[in-house]
Amino acid sequence: MSKHNLLDAMIAQAKLSKKQTNKQQKIVETAIKMFAEKGYANTSTSEIAKAAQVAEGTIFRHYGTKDNLLLSVILPFLKESLPTIAEEVFTEVMSKNVVCFEDFLRALLKNRIAFIKENKEIFQIVIKEFLYNENLRNELLPYFSETIGHRLTKVIETYKQRGELVDIPNNIILRLMFTFIGGYFVSRFVLLPEISLMDEEAEIDTAIHFIMNGIKKQSQGG
Template structure:
Protein backbone atom coordinates (compact mmCIF):
# COMPACT_ATOMS: atom_id res chain seq x y z
CA UNK A 1 0.00 0.00 0.00
CA UNK A 2 1.31 3.45 -0.91
CA UNK A 3 2.29 5.74 1.97
CA UNK A 4 -0.04 8.41 0.54
CA UNK A 5 -3.01 6.11 1.17
CA UNK A 6 -2.19 6.04 4.89
CA UNK A 7 -1.82 9.82 5.08
CA UNK A 8 -5.22 10.42 6.67
CA UNK A 9 -4.30 8.00 9.47
CA UNK A 10 -0.90 9.63 9.98
CA UNK A 11 -2.31 13.17 9.86
CA UNK A 12 -4.88 12.28 12.51
CA UNK A 13 -2.28 10.62 14.77
CA UNK A 14 -3.90 7.18 14.60
CA UNK A 15 -0.49 5.49 14.44
CA UNK A 16 1.19 7.47 17.21
CA UNK A 17 1.27 4.42 19.52
CA UNK A 18 1.79 1.81 16.79
CA UNK A 19 5.02 0.02 16.04
CA UNK A 20 6.26 -0.13 12.44
CA UNK A 21 5.13 -3.77 12.31
CA UNK A 22 1.60 -2.86 13.45
CA UNK A 23 1.39 -0.14 10.80
CA UNK A 24 2.36 -2.75 8.19
CA UNK A 25 -0.44 -4.99 9.44
CA UNK A 26 -3.02 -2.20 9.12
CA UNK A 27 -1.70 -1.31 5.68
CA UNK A 28 -1.91 -4.93 4.54
CA UNK A 29 -5.40 -5.33 6.02
CA UNK A 30 -6.63 -2.27 4.13
CA UNK A 31 -5.23 -3.71 0.91
CA UNK A 32 -6.76 -7.16 1.44
CA UNK A 33 -10.15 -6.01 2.78
CA UNK A 34 -10.51 -3.48 -0.05
CA UNK A 35 -9.55 -6.03 -2.70
CA UNK A 36 -11.43 -9.11 -1.48
CA UNK A 37 -13.97 -7.84 1.02
CA UNK A 38 -13.90 -8.50 4.75
CA UNK A 39 -15.81 -11.80 4.62
CA UNK A 40 -13.52 -13.28 1.97
CA UNK A 41 -10.27 -12.28 3.66
CA UNK A 42 -8.20 -14.16 6.22
CA UNK A 43 -5.71 -13.10 8.86
CA UNK A 44 -3.24 -15.53 7.28
CA UNK A 45 -3.13 -13.70 3.95
CA UNK A 46 -2.97 -10.35 5.74
CA UNK A 47 0.01 -11.59 7.75
CA UNK A 48 1.72 -12.83 4.58
CA UNK A 49 1.18 -9.49 2.85
CA UNK A 50 2.46 -7.60 5.91
CA UNK A 51 5.48 -9.90 6.23
CA UNK A 52 4.70 -10.81 9.85
CA UNK A 53 3.69 -13.87 11.81
CA UNK A 54 -0.08 -14.33 12.11
CA UNK A 55 0.27 -14.21 15.90
CA UNK A 56 1.29 -10.55 15.65
CA UNK A 57 -2.20 -9.76 14.40
CA UNK A 58 -3.90 -11.53 17.30
CA UNK A 59 -1.59 -10.06 19.94
CA UNK A 60 -2.43 -6.48 18.94
CA UNK A 61 -5.91 -6.67 17.40
CA UNK A 62 -7.36 -9.86 18.91
CA UNK A 63 -9.15 -11.11 15.81
CA UNK A 64 -9.94 -10.31 12.20
CA UNK A 65 -12.90 -8.27 13.38
CA UNK A 66 -10.67 -6.39 15.80
CA UNK A 67 -8.42 -5.56 12.88
CA UNK A 68 -11.40 -4.26 10.91
CA UNK A 69 -12.44 -2.10 13.86
CA UNK A 70 -8.89 -0.71 14.10
CA UNK A 71 -9.40 0.62 10.56
CA UNK A 72 -13.03 1.72 10.69
CA UNK A 73 -13.30 3.21 14.19
CA UNK A 74 -10.63 5.92 13.75
CA UNK A 75 -12.20 6.87 10.42
CA UNK A 76 -15.66 7.22 11.96
CA UNK A 77 -14.66 8.79 15.27
CA UNK A 78 -11.85 11.18 14.34
CA UNK A 79 -10.80 11.17 10.68
CA UNK A 80 -14.31 11.63 9.28
CA UNK A 81 -15.21 14.61 11.53
CA UNK A 82 -11.78 16.21 11.07
CA UNK A 83 -12.00 15.85 7.30
CA UNK A 84 -15.44 17.44 7.20
CA UNK A 85 -14.33 20.33 9.40
CA UNK A 86 -11.34 20.93 7.13
CA UNK A 87 -13.63 20.78 4.11
CA UNK A 88 -15.93 23.40 5.64
CA UNK A 89 -12.99 25.68 6.38
CA UNK A 90 -11.47 25.29 2.93
CA UNK A 91 -14.53 25.21 0.67
CA UNK A 92 -17.57 26.70 2.38
CA UNK A 93 -16.11 30.10 3.22
CA UNK A 94 -15.96 31.30 -0.39
CA UNK A 95 -18.71 33.36 -2.02
CA UNK A 96 -19.41 31.39 -5.17
CA UNK A 97 -20.66 33.57 -8.01
CA UNK A 98 -22.39 30.78 -9.90
CA UNK A 99 -23.85 27.38 -9.17
CA UNK A 100 -21.30 25.81 -11.50
CA UNK A 101 -18.46 27.40 -9.52
CA UNK A 102 -19.87 25.86 -6.36
CA UNK A 103 -20.31 22.37 -7.81
CA UNK A 104 -16.98 22.56 -9.61
CA UNK A 105 -15.02 23.42 -6.49
CA UNK A 106 -16.82 21.02 -4.16
CA UNK A 107 -17.06 18.00 -6.47
CA UNK A 108 -13.50 18.23 -7.78
CA UNK A 109 -12.31 18.46 -4.18
CA UNK A 110 -14.33 15.43 -3.05
CA UNK A 111 -13.42 13.40 -6.14
CA UNK A 112 -9.74 14.03 -5.37
CA UNK A 113 -10.29 12.91 -1.77
CA UNK A 114 -12.09 9.75 -2.89
CA UNK A 115 -9.30 8.81 -5.31
CA UNK A 116 -6.64 9.33 -2.63
CA UNK A 117 -8.51 7.22 -0.07
CA UNK A 118 -10.34 4.73 -2.27
CA UNK A 119 -9.35 1.57 -0.37
CA UNK A 120 -10.31 2.89 3.05
CA UNK A 121 -13.59 4.25 1.68
CA UNK A 122 -14.46 0.90 0.11
CA UNK A 123 -14.12 -0.75 3.51
CA UNK A 124 -16.10 1.98 5.28
CA UNK A 125 -18.95 1.95 2.76
CA UNK A 126 -19.24 -1.84 2.98
CA UNK A 127 -19.58 -1.49 6.75
CA UNK A 128 -22.16 1.28 6.35
CA UNK A 129 -24.26 -1.02 4.18
CA UNK A 130 -24.21 -3.99 6.56
CA UNK A 131 -23.63 -2.55 10.01
CA UNK A 132 -26.29 -0.39 11.65
CA UNK A 133 -24.02 0.57 14.55
CA UNK A 134 -21.46 2.01 12.14
CA UNK A 135 -24.20 4.00 10.41
CA UNK A 136 -25.33 5.34 13.77
CA UNK A 137 -21.77 6.33 14.68
CA UNK A 138 -21.26 8.15 11.38
CA UNK A 139 -24.46 10.15 11.88
CA UNK A 140 -23.51 10.94 15.48
CA UNK A 141 -20.06 12.15 14.46
CA UNK A 142 -21.12 14.51 11.67
CA UNK A 143 -19.97 17.93 12.93
CA UNK A 144 -22.95 20.13 13.79
CA UNK A 145 -21.38 22.98 11.86
CA UNK A 146 -21.40 20.98 8.64
CA UNK A 147 -25.16 20.95 8.14
CA UNK A 148 -25.39 24.60 9.19
CA UNK A 149 -22.68 25.63 6.72
CA UNK A 150 -24.17 23.53 3.94
CA UNK A 151 -27.69 24.89 4.42
CA UNK A 152 -26.32 28.43 4.62
CA UNK A 153 -24.44 28.01 1.34
CA UNK A 154 -27.47 26.52 -0.43
CA UNK A 155 -29.68 29.34 0.83
CA UNK A 156 -27.17 31.92 -0.41
CA UNK A 157 -27.24 30.36 -3.88
CA UNK A 158 -31.04 30.40 -3.84
CA UNK A 159 -31.07 34.06 -2.80
CA UNK A 160 -28.91 35.03 -5.78
CA UNK A 161 -31.15 33.08 -8.15
CA UNK A 162 -28.49 30.50 -8.96
CA UNK A 163 -30.16 27.51 -7.29
CA UNK A 164 -33.66 26.12 -7.71
CA UNK A 165 -35.96 27.02 -4.82
CA UNK A 166 -36.52 23.50 -3.51
CA UNK A 167 -36.32 22.25 0.04
CA UNK A 168 -32.63 21.78 0.83
CA UNK A 169 -33.20 18.12 1.66
CA UNK A 170 -34.49 17.53 -1.87
CA UNK A 171 -31.50 19.36 -3.32
CA UNK A 172 -29.13 17.22 -1.28
CA UNK A 173 -30.89 14.03 -2.38
CA UNK A 174 -30.42 15.08 -6.00
CA UNK A 175 -26.73 15.83 -5.46
CA UNK A 176 -26.11 12.59 -3.57
CA UNK A 177 -27.95 10.43 -6.08
CA UNK A 178 -25.98 11.80 -9.03
CA UNK A 179 -22.56 12.39 -7.44
CA UNK A 180 -22.83 9.35 -5.18
CA UNK A 181 -23.42 7.04 -8.10
CA UNK A 182 -20.47 8.51 -9.96
CA UNK A 183 -18.13 8.14 -6.99
CA UNK A 184 -19.38 4.64 -6.16
CA UNK A 185 -18.54 3.50 -9.68
CA UNK A 186 -14.95 4.65 -9.18
CA UNK A 187 -14.70 2.82 -5.86
CA UNK A 188 -16.31 -0.53 -6.62
CA UNK A 189 -16.14 -1.05 -10.37
CA UNK A 190 -12.63 0.22 -11.20
CA UNK A 191 -14.22 2.96 -13.28
CA UNK A 192 -11.42 5.37 -14.18
CA UNK A 193 -12.95 8.80 -13.84
CA UNK A 194 -11.27 11.59 -15.79
CA UNK A 195 -11.42 15.38 -15.31
CA UNK A 196 -13.61 15.52 -18.41
CA UNK A 197 -16.10 13.09 -16.88
CA UNK A 198 -16.10 15.10 -13.67
CA UNK A 199 -16.87 18.20 -15.74
CA UNK A 200 -19.80 16.36 -17.34
CA UNK A 201 -21.10 15.50 -13.86
CA UNK A 202 -20.82 19.14 -12.79
CA UNK A 203 -22.62 20.27 -15.94
CA UNK A 204 -25.43 17.75 -15.36
CA UNK A 205 -25.97 18.83 -11.74
CA UNK A 206 -25.81 22.51 -12.64
CA UNK A 207 -28.41 22.03 -15.37
CA UNK A 208 -30.66 19.94 -13.13
CA UNK A 209 -30.64 22.48 -10.29
CA UNK A 210 -30.70 25.77 -12.19
CA UNK A 211 -34.02 27.66 -11.72
CA UNK A 212 -34.41 28.41 -15.46
CA UNK A 213 -34.79 24.69 -16.14
CA UNK A 214 -37.84 24.32 -13.88
Protein backbone atom coordinates in the same frame (compact mmCIF):
# COMPACT_ATOMS: atom_id res chain seq x y z
CA MET B 1 -18.61 -4.06 15.82
CA SER B 2 -18.37 -4.17 19.56
CA LYS B 3 -17.53 -0.52 20.11
CA HIS B 4 -20.91 1.11 19.96
CA ASN B 5 -19.89 4.69 20.13
CA LEU B 6 -18.00 5.74 17.09
CA LEU B 7 -16.83 8.97 18.68
CA ASP B 8 -15.33 7.16 21.63
CA ALA B 9 -13.69 4.77 19.27
CA MET B 10 -12.20 7.64 17.33
CA ILE B 11 -10.80 9.22 20.44
CA ALA B 12 -9.41 5.93 21.68
CA GLN B 13 -7.94 5.27 18.30
CA ALA B 14 -6.30 8.67 18.18
CA LYS B 15 -4.54 7.95 21.44
CA LEU B 16 -3.42 4.55 20.32
CA SER B 17 -2.06 5.68 17.02
CA LYS B 18 0.85 7.52 18.55
CA LYS B 19 3.61 5.07 17.99
CA GLN B 20 3.17 2.64 15.17
CA THR B 21 5.61 -0.20 14.81
CA ASN B 22 6.83 -1.23 11.41
CA LYS B 23 4.84 -4.39 11.81
CA GLN B 24 1.75 -2.43 12.69
CA GLN B 25 2.03 -0.39 9.54
CA LYS B 26 2.54 -3.52 7.50
CA ILE B 27 -0.52 -5.07 9.08
CA VAL B 28 -2.76 -2.08 8.44
CA GLU B 29 -1.53 -1.67 4.88
CA THR B 30 -2.14 -5.30 4.12
CA ALA B 31 -5.52 -5.33 5.81
CA ILE B 32 -6.59 -2.33 3.76
CA LYS B 33 -5.69 -4.04 0.52
CA MET B 34 -7.36 -7.29 1.42
CA PHE B 35 -10.50 -5.84 2.97
CA ALA B 36 -10.93 -3.64 -0.09
CA GLU B 37 -10.46 -6.51 -2.45
CA LYS B 38 -12.45 -9.28 -0.84
CA GLY B 39 -14.46 -7.65 1.89
CA TYR B 40 -13.98 -7.84 5.63
CA ALA B 41 -15.99 -11.02 6.12
CA ASN B 42 -14.09 -12.88 3.41
CA THR B 43 -10.64 -12.00 4.69
CA SER B 44 -9.14 -14.08 7.47
CA THR B 45 -6.63 -12.81 9.96
CA SER B 46 -4.29 -15.60 9.03
CA GLU B 47 -4.33 -14.46 5.42
CA ILE B 48 -3.51 -10.95 6.53
CA ALA B 49 -0.74 -12.22 8.76
CA LYS B 50 0.78 -14.24 5.97
CA ALA B 51 0.58 -11.42 3.45
CA ALA B 52 2.00 -8.94 5.95
CA GLN B 53 4.79 -11.36 6.83
CA VAL B 54 3.84 -11.16 10.45
CA ALA B 55 2.82 -13.73 13.02
CA GLU B 56 -0.89 -14.03 13.51
CA GLY B 57 -0.43 -13.28 17.18
CA THR B 58 1.07 -9.92 16.34
CA ILE B 59 -2.18 -8.75 14.84
CA PHE B 60 -4.02 -9.53 18.02
CA ARG B 61 -1.31 -8.12 20.21
CA HIS B 62 -1.89 -4.74 18.60
CA TYR B 63 -5.52 -4.74 17.66
CA GLY B 64 -7.12 -7.16 20.05
CA THR B 65 -9.86 -8.27 17.70
CA LYS B 66 -10.45 -8.43 13.99
CA ASP B 67 -13.29 -5.96 14.40
CA ASN B 68 -10.89 -3.55 15.99
CA LEU B 69 -8.48 -3.93 13.11
CA LEU B 70 -11.27 -2.89 10.78
CA LEU B 71 -11.92 0.17 12.90
CA SER B 72 -8.24 1.01 12.97
CA VAL B 73 -8.36 0.98 9.20
CA ILE B 74 -11.55 2.93 8.80
CA LEU B 75 -11.45 5.49 11.56
CA PRO B 76 -8.56 7.66 10.45
CA PHE B 77 -10.27 7.89 7.09
CA LEU B 78 -13.57 8.81 8.67
CA LYS B 79 -11.97 11.36 10.92
CA GLU B 80 -10.90 13.21 7.84
CA SER B 81 -14.20 12.69 6.10
CA LEU B 82 -16.68 13.56 8.74
CA PRO B 83 -16.11 15.97 11.56
CA THR B 84 -13.28 17.93 10.08
CA ILE B 85 -14.96 18.22 6.75
CA ALA B 86 -17.10 20.77 8.45
CA GLU B 87 -14.06 22.85 9.01
CA GLU B 88 -11.11 22.10 6.84
CA VAL B 89 -12.76 21.16 3.63
CA PHE B 90 -15.23 23.97 3.66
CA THR B 91 -12.59 26.44 4.66
CA GLU B 92 -10.35 25.35 1.87
CA VAL B 93 -13.14 25.23 -0.65
CA MET B 94 -14.42 28.62 0.31
CA SER B 95 -10.96 30.11 0.17
CA LYS B 96 -10.93 29.69 -3.60
CA ASN B 97 -12.59 32.04 -5.98
CA VAL B 98 -16.06 30.85 -5.27
CA VAL B 99 -18.42 33.27 -6.87
CA CYS B 100 -21.32 31.03 -7.74
CA PHE B 101 -22.72 27.68 -6.63
CA GLU B 102 -21.16 25.94 -9.59
CA ASP B 103 -17.75 27.13 -8.48
CA PHE B 104 -18.45 25.88 -5.02
CA LEU B 105 -19.54 22.49 -6.37
CA ARG B 106 -16.47 22.24 -8.56
CA ALA B 107 -14.15 23.04 -5.69
CA LEU B 108 -15.92 20.59 -3.40
CA LEU B 109 -15.91 17.78 -5.92
CA LYS B 110 -12.26 18.30 -6.79
CA ASN B 111 -11.30 18.35 -3.16
CA ARG B 112 -13.20 15.15 -2.31
CA ILE B 113 -12.14 13.29 -5.44
CA ALA B 114 -8.53 14.05 -4.59
CA PHE B 115 -9.10 12.76 -1.07
CA ILE B 116 -10.80 9.58 -2.21
CA LYS B 117 -8.16 8.98 -4.83
CA GLU B 118 -5.55 9.06 -2.12
CA ASN B 119 -7.58 6.63 -0.05
CA LYS B 120 -9.27 4.65 -2.74
CA GLU B 121 -9.04 1.31 -1.02
CA ILE B 122 -10.28 2.52 2.32
CA PHE B 123 -13.16 4.21 0.55
CA GLN B 124 -14.03 0.89 -1.02
CA ILE B 125 -13.94 -0.76 2.38
CA VAL B 126 -16.14 1.89 3.92
CA ILE B 127 -18.71 1.69 1.16
CA LYS B 128 -18.84 -2.09 1.16
CA GLU B 129 -18.99 -2.46 4.90
CA PHE B 130 -21.39 0.45 5.15
CA LEU B 131 -23.86 -1.58 3.15
CA TYR B 132 -22.97 -4.96 4.55
CA ASN B 133 -22.63 -4.18 8.20
CA GLU B 134 -25.73 -2.84 9.84
CA ASN B 135 -23.99 -1.72 13.01
CA LEU B 136 -21.47 0.31 11.12
CA ARG B 137 -24.23 1.87 9.05
CA ASN B 138 -26.21 2.82 12.12
CA GLU B 139 -23.18 4.45 13.65
CA LEU B 140 -22.01 6.32 10.62
CA LEU B 141 -25.25 7.69 9.22
CA PRO B 142 -25.95 10.18 12.05
CA TYR B 143 -22.46 11.61 11.77
CA PHE B 144 -22.85 12.13 8.08
CA SER B 145 -26.03 14.11 8.26
CA GLU B 146 -24.97 16.03 11.34
CA THR B 147 -21.63 17.14 10.05
CA ILE B 148 -21.58 17.33 6.30
CA GLY B 149 -25.31 17.75 6.08
CA HIS B 150 -25.42 20.76 8.33
CA ARG B 151 -22.60 22.53 6.63
CA LEU B 152 -23.86 21.85 3.13
CA THR B 153 -27.32 23.02 4.09
CA LYS B 154 -25.89 26.37 5.09
CA VAL B 155 -24.13 26.69 1.78
CA ILE B 156 -27.27 25.76 -0.10
CA GLU B 157 -29.28 28.28 1.87
CA THR B 158 -26.76 30.98 1.04
CA TYR B 159 -26.92 30.40 -2.68
CA LYS B 160 -30.64 29.90 -2.67
CA GLN B 161 -31.05 33.34 -1.22
CA ARG B 162 -28.87 34.64 -3.99
CA GLY B 163 -31.46 33.18 -6.34
CA GLU B 164 -29.11 30.62 -7.87
CA LEU B 165 -30.91 27.51 -6.79
CA VAL B 166 -34.34 26.08 -7.40
CA ASP B 167 -36.92 26.91 -4.81
CA ILE B 168 -37.50 23.60 -3.03
CA PRO B 169 -36.70 22.64 0.57
CA ASN B 170 -33.01 22.53 1.43
CA ASN B 171 -33.05 18.98 2.70
CA ILE B 172 -34.47 17.85 -0.61
CA ILE B 173 -31.80 19.64 -2.58
CA LEU B 174 -29.32 18.09 -0.22
CA ARG B 175 -30.64 14.64 -0.80
CA LEU B 176 -30.71 15.01 -4.56
CA MET B 177 -27.11 16.13 -4.52
CA PHE B 178 -26.07 13.36 -2.15
CA THR B 179 -27.79 10.77 -4.23
CA PHE B 180 -26.05 11.80 -7.39
CA ILE B 181 -22.64 12.62 -5.96
CA GLY B 182 -22.67 9.51 -3.78
CA GLY B 183 -23.74 7.42 -6.75
CA TYR B 184 -20.98 9.02 -8.77
CA PHE B 185 -18.28 8.28 -6.21
CA VAL B 186 -19.42 4.71 -5.78
CA SER B 187 -19.63 3.93 -9.47
CA ARG B 188 -16.35 5.72 -10.15
CA PHE B 189 -14.26 4.31 -7.34
CA VAL B 190 -15.92 1.07 -6.33
CA LEU B 191 -17.94 -0.40 -9.15
CA LEU B 192 -15.94 0.60 -12.20
CA PRO B 193 -12.59 1.75 -10.91
CA GLU B 194 -10.82 1.13 -14.19
CA ILE B 195 -13.27 2.64 -16.63
CA SER B 196 -13.26 6.33 -17.40
CA LEU B 197 -15.17 7.77 -20.31
CA MET B 198 -13.31 11.06 -20.42
CA ASP B 199 -10.61 12.97 -18.65
CA GLU B 200 -11.34 14.01 -15.13
CA GLU B 201 -11.81 17.70 -15.77
CA ALA B 202 -14.46 16.96 -18.40
CA GLU B 203 -16.10 14.39 -16.16
CA ILE B 204 -16.44 16.86 -13.33
CA ASP B 205 -17.83 19.47 -15.72
CA THR B 206 -20.39 17.01 -17.01
CA ALA B 207 -21.43 16.04 -13.50
CA ILE B 208 -21.77 19.64 -12.41
CA HIS B 209 -23.71 20.53 -15.49
CA PHE B 210 -26.04 17.64 -14.80
CA ILE B 211 -26.55 18.63 -11.19
CA MET B 212 -27.28 22.18 -12.20
CA ASN B 213 -29.28 21.68 -15.40
CA GLY B 214 -30.28 18.09 -15.78
CA ILE B 215 -30.51 16.57 -19.21
CA LYS B 216 -33.25 18.62 -20.75
CA LYS B 217 -32.33 20.70 -23.74
CA GLN B 218 -32.47 24.29 -22.58
CA SER B 219 -34.74 26.49 -24.63
CA GLN B 220 -32.66 28.48 -27.03
CA GLY B 221 -33.42 31.85 -25.63
CA GLY B 222 -32.72 30.72 -22.04
